[in-house]
Amino acid sequence: MTAIPDSYDIAVIGGGNAALCAAITAAEAGARVLILETAPKPYRGGNSRHTRNFRCMHSGPLGPLVESYSEEEYFSDLMKVTGGKTDEHLARLAIRTSEDCLPWMEAHGVRFQPSLSGTLSLARTNAFFLGGGKGLVNAYYRTAEALGVEVLYEAAVTHLDLADDRIAQVTFTHAGEEKTVTPKSVVVASGGFQADTDWLARAWGPAARNFLIRGTPYNRGVVLSDLLDQGVEQVGDPTQCHAVAIDGRAPKFDGGIVTRLDCVPFSIVVNKEAQRFYDEGEDVWPKRYAIWGRLVAAQPDQVGYVIIDAKSLKLFMPSVFPPIEAATLPELAEKMGLPPDKLCATVDEFNAACGDPSGFHPTELDGVSTSGLTPPKTNWARPITEPPFYSYSLRTGVTFTYLGLKVDENAQCRIGDRPVTNLWAAGETMAGSILGQGYLAGFGMTIGTVFGRIAGKEAAAHAN
Template sequence: MGKPMSKSVIVVGTGNAALCAALAALEGGARVTLLEKADKSLSGGNTKYTAGAMRFAYDGADDLLPLLRNPEDPRVKRADFGSYTTEKFANDLLGFNDGRPLSEEQEALVHQSGATLRWLASHGVKFEPIYSRQSFEKDGRHVFWGGLTLAAENEGVGLFDMELAAVERLGGTVRYNSAVTGLVTDAGRVCGVQIGQERLLADAVILACGGFEANGALRVKHMGENWEAAKVRGTPHNTGDGLLMALELGAADYGLYSGCHATPMDLHMADFGNLELPPGERKNYRKISYFLGVMLNAHGARFVDEGANFRNYTYAQYGAAILEQPGQFAWQVFDSKTYDLLYDEYRFKDAHFVKADRLEDLIAQMSGVDQAAASETLARYNAAVDQTTGFDPTVLDGKATVGLNPPKSNWAQTLDQGPFYAYPVTGGITFTYGGLKVDAEGRVLTGGGDHIKGLFACGEILGGVFYAGYPGGSGLTSGAVFGRRAGQGAAGS
C-alpha cells in the first residue's frame, strides 16, 4: 500500500495564529499555503504591531531558561521571576469574566500555554525577559510583577520573523496581496477559497484572519455608536472577512460581540497603527501610565479608578471608558514627582502634551475641558490623598484617596510639584472579543453543535477567550495555543 497523500491546507492570514497553525499543519505532514490580504510590508497583521509579550504559566526560572535567546545574560542571574502558576493565570482570567466560570477556551489557554511556548521555542522562536515594563529594580535585582515575564526577541516583528522562518523551513509558502473573498464548498464541505475570481482548492481551510476591529460598520453594529470614531491600534486589514464568511455558512456566533480590548491612546495619532516606526517605537502612541496620575474628561471630572490594579489589568478596559466620555477624549494629568516613572511613550517625539509650572496654567491649556470643574476636581483629589501610606509602584501600595468617588485605590499622590504635564487621549481598539466557536480539533462549529467539514479557525477570530478584559499578553498566547490546535486538526482531517 502506498503512503497516504499528504493533505493540502490553506491558512487565511499571516499573523501569529496563522503561522502557528501553518507550523503545526506542516509538522503533521500537510502541504501549506498561507494567503495574505496585505502586501508583504503589512503582512503579519496585528501580530507585528505587538510588543511580543506572551503570558503563560510557569513554576519558576527553570521553566523560563530554555525559552530565552540568551540565558547567560547577567541580568537573568539577577532576576527574580517568581512563578505564575496555572491557578494564577486562571484567576487572572476569571477576574475579567464578570462572574462567568472559565470557558473551555480559557481552560485550554491556561493549561496549554506553557507547552505551547516550549513548542514555539523548539522551532527557534526565542524570548527575552521584559525588564523595562514588567520588572522593577529592588536591592540590585530585577523583580518581575504581574505574571507577564517574557516577550519574543525583537517584539512582534521578531515573533513574526521567527515564526515565518520556521514555517518556510518546513516548506510552507505565502501569497501576499491575496485577500480571501469567499469559501468554496462541495456537498457541505469547505474545499477551498475564492480570491476574487480565482478559486484555490484544498483539503482544509484555516481561518486565522483576525477580528473585526478595523471595520467601522461592524464595530457600530456590535458595540455601539461610540465605537465609530475609535482609533485602530493595528492593521487596517482585520475587517471581519473570515468571520462573515463562516457565519454565512451557518457557523455559530460565540463570545461577547459587544466586547473588545481598547486602550488609552494619543488623541492625535493616525487612524491606524504605524508599522513604519522602528519596532521599539511602535507602541508609543499608547498612553497607559494613567495609574501614576489622574484622568479628567471634558466636564473636568474623573471617571475611573486610575489605581484600581496594576495597569495590565486595567488598560484594556480604560480605552472603552474614555470613548464613553463626552467628546470621546480625556486628559491624563501628572506632576513632576512621577514624570520620570512614566513609560517612554510619554517622551516619544510625536507625543502630544501640554506643560506648565502651575496647575492652573496647565488646566488652562487642556483644550475642551471645563476649567473651573477641572480645578475643583484636582483640588478635591489632592485633599483626599492618604498622606500616611508610602508610595510604592512595585506593589499595590494601598496609598488611596479617602471619600472620593471614583476612588483612586493605589498610587494616589497629591499633584503638587511642578512642572505639571497633561496628555490628551482617546480610546484605541486593539481587537474584538466575539467570534466563532471551535471544538477541541479546531473545527468551526455550527449553532447546532455540528462542525463545518473542512473549516478550522484560530486567533482573534475566535470567541469565548476574553470577556470583560484580558490580562496583557494573553492574545498572542491564545493565537499560538489555538493556532497549533487548528493546524494539527487540519493536517489530520
C-alpha cells in the same frame, strides 16, 4: 477566475501569530501549506506585529520567566478581568498548554528578553519577545518558508464555499485576478472586524466612529462575516473587544503598541468637563489597562485627559508622542482645551483627599489611597503638586473584537450540532470563545499560539 493547481493540503487564511503557528505545525506533520495573507509583505503579521509578550503558566523558572505562575493563579487573574465571562474548559486548556508553548516558540526561532520595569514589570508571568512582535513574526516566516510553506501576499480571501458540512473551495483576489483553491483543510486565522468602522458603528452606535484602531487596517472581518452568513456557529458580543486608552494623537489605523499610555495609575483622568470618572488605582496596570478604552468610550466625545506632575513623569513607559507640558495647572488646562477653573477644582479636591504618601510603591498595590472622594483612588494616590504639570489626551483604541467563530477544544468550527469537517479557527477570530469581556496582558498571544498549533495539527491530520 483562475483555479490554482490542486497542490495544497491546507489553506491558512491570515498571516499573524496564530496563522503561522498553524502553518508551521501542519508543515512539520507533512502537509503542503498555503498561507493567504491580505496585507502586503512589509505589513504582514496582522496585529501580531505590535505585540510584545506572551503570558505563560510555568511550574518553575522557564526561559526568561522567574519563579512560578500556577494554573490556578493564571485562571484567577483571567476571571478577575472577564468577570467570569469565559469558557473555563477552553481557558484552562490555553493556560495549561502555554507552558509547552514557550520552548516550542524558542525552537522555532523566537527569542526572548528580560521583562521591562515600571508598569510592565511582569518577569514572573509574561515572556517578552526580543525585537517585539515584528521579531516574532519574522522568525516564524523564516521557519515556515524553510519548511516549504508557500505565502501569497495581497491575497484577500472573499468567500469560503461551504457545501453541506465542509469547505469545498476558497476564493480570493491576487495580482488583479479572482482565484480559487481547493484545499483538503482550511484554517481561518484572519482576526476580527475592528478595521471595518461601519461594522463597529452598527454594534456600538455613532460613538465608534471616534475610535482609533491600534492594529492592522486589514482585519475587516470579511471571512468572519462570510462564514457567519453561511450559518457557521458564532460566539461573543459584537460590542465586546480588547479596547485600551491610547494617545489621542495616534493615527486612525496601525499606531500599534507605542501609542499605548501606561501612566493612568500615577495620574488622575478627567473628561472634557475636567471631571474624574473612575478609580485610576484599581489594580496593577497589566490587569486593568484594557478596561480604560471602554471607560473613555463612555465619556463625552469619547475622549479623556491624563493629568500628572513632575514626580510621576518617569514612572511609566512613555507614548511615542511627548506629553503636553505647562508650568501651572490653568496653563495646562488652556493647552488641552479644558475649563481651567474646573480642572483646578478637581485637582484641589483630589489633593485634599490624599493621605500619607510614604508607602507609595509604583509596581505593586500599595494601598496609598484617597479618603472621602468619589470615585476613590485606591492605590498610588499622591497629590498632584510638583510643577511642571503634564497631560496626555486619551481615546479609545480597539485592538480586536470578540465576536467570532465558536470552536471546540480541537479548534474546530461547527454548524449547529455538526462539525464543519475541514474547518478550524485560531487566534483573534475565535478568541471570543474564551474571552467574553475584558483582557489580560499577553493572553491574546497565548490563545493564538495554543489554538494555532492545535488547528495546524488537526488540519494536517484530516488532510493526511
